[in-house]
Amino acid sequence: MKNFALIGASGYIAPRHMKAIRETGNRLVCALDPYDGIGIMDSYFPNADFFTEPERFDRHLDKLRRKGAEKIDFVTICSPNYLHDAHIRMALRNDADAICEKPLVLNPWNLDALAEIEQETGKKIHTILQLRLHPAIGKLREKVSSEIRSGKVFDVDLTYITSRGKWYFISWKGNVQKSGGVATNIGIHFFDMLGWIFGDFKGVELQVSRPDKMGGKLYFKNANVNWFLSVDDHDLPEEVVKAGKRTFRKISIEGVDLEFSEGFTDLHTRSYEQILAGNSYGIEDARKSIEIVSKIRGMK
Numbered sequence: 001m002k003n004f005a006l007i008g009a010s011g012y013i014a015p016r017h018m019k020a021i022r023e024t025g026n027r028l029v030c031a032l033d034p035y036d037g038i039g040i041m042d043s044y045f046p047n048a049d050f051f052t053e054p055e056r057f058d059r060h061l062d063k064l065r066r067k068g069a070e071k072i073d074f075v076t077i078c079s080p081n082y083l084h085d086a087h088i089r090m091a092l093r094n095d096a097d098a099i100c101e102k103p104l105v106l107n108p109w110n111l112d113a114l115a116e117i118e119q120e121t122g123k124k125i126h127t128i129l130q131l132r133l134h135p136a137i138g139k140l141r142e143k144v145s146s147e148i149r150s151g152k153v154f155d156v157d158l159t160y161i162t163s164r165g166k167w168y169f170i171s172w173k174g175n176v177q178k179s180g181g182v183a184t185n186i187g188i189h190f191f192d193m194l195g196w197i198f199g200d201f202k203g204v205e206l207q208v209s210r211p212d213k214m215g216g217k218l219y220f221k222n223a224n225v226n227w228f229l230s231v232d233d234h235d236l237p238e239e240v241v242k243a244g245k246r247t248f249r250k251i252s253i254e255g256v257d258l259e260f261s262e263g264f265t266d267l268h269t270r271s272y273e274q275i276l277a278g279n280s281y282g283i284e285d286a287r288k289s290i291e292i293v294s295k296i297r298g299m300k
Contacts, residue, residue, distance in 0.1 A: 002026040002276070003071065005061060005096070007087045008078035009033040009041065009050070013101055017076045018044035020272040029064070029072060032057040054090075061094040072096045081185070082178040085110050092121045099126045099275060103188050104286040106180045107294050111283050118283070126280040130267035131193040133274070140258060141197045148222045154198065156225040156253050158190055163233035163246040169211065176297070183214050184293040187229045190251075191218070192289035198223035201288050206299045214296065
């Protein structure tokens with residue numbers, strides 16, 4: 001049984017990590033969040049120590065480390081995007097591996113500094129790239145691999161619309177300096193997936209650039225991608241609205257839709273299984289998608 005700490009316990013994605021820690025037979029020892037209304041912890045780890053101040057949390061990790069047998073093995077990071085870098089450093093400084101949600105960092109040059117700290121501490125930084133573990137996406141990669149070897153360039157269309165209310169733009173997610181903007185916040189999952197399947201990133205064109213939506217063209221070694229991302233519910237197709245849904249995702253390759261609407265529920269647990277087995281995704285796996293969103297952020 002491994003000892004886990006969690007930063008960002010009140011975040012949207014945090015319960016999936018709590019579930020993954022429990023389902024892999026491990027325990028959450030302590031958690032940190034400035035927001036203290038976290039009743040969800042009662043469903044998973046009611047006996048975990050809880051902190052609202054990072055200084056006291058950091059001190060607690062240090063005290064556990066000095067006790068030896070009670071030290072934290074992994075720090076899971078679900079905090080706002082702009083804090084990931086600092087929280088990864090906190091984990092490694094306390095002799096723990098870091099498990100961090102996407103994006104690992106906002107800019108690619110931060111990855112180089114983190115790689116140095118990995119070398120200095122001997123600890124590992126793991127990132128959650130759960131779409132790579134989705135069965136349908138794995139099959140797609142296998143299917144196109146033979147044609148990619150022959151040099152084929154695929155035509156791909158990506159549309160992802162996930163409606164957000166007014167709160168979104170008041171929160172840190174609506175602040176480009178903190179979230180990286182729409183392309184980073186909701187697009188990086190898909191950019192990573194496309195790069196994993198279709199090879200090296202070659203370039204990007206930006207045709208739509210607003211706080212609530214972005215779109216254009218992405219070029220990989222083996223794919224030309226039309227992409228559109230939005231948090232505006234007015235962009236939802238009529239049939240989706242009539243069905244009472246607020247999210248629409250569609251990926252088509254050469255005009256054939258990829259069906260992957262199901263199979264998402266256990267991907268975090270599978271990610272943890274891979275990490276614990278020594279088969280995780282690390283800094284270099286995350287680099288391509290971070291380079292893409294960083295470049296988009298600097299474009300008009």
